[in-house]
Amino acid sequence: MCIKLNGDDFTTIHHELGHNYYLPAYNKYSYLHEAIGDAIAVAITPEYPGQIGLVDADKMPSADKDIGLLLRQAMD
8 A cells, every 4th residue: 555644544554454453353254344444443533643652742632623533534
């Protein structure tokens, strides 16, 4: 996958990793394949980039900036 440093690709990477990690366990249930990937992708919280060291904790936006992310997740 050719990625850019943006939120869309960050989410896509986690969706695809969800497939990679859980496919061996759910390979008999093909209908769960996309659901597992989507569940991992939507599990990304606004704090997550700071927790894994992608963003300095003191530069993380406050919780009142989450509305855009939450609306986008709801639309997805």
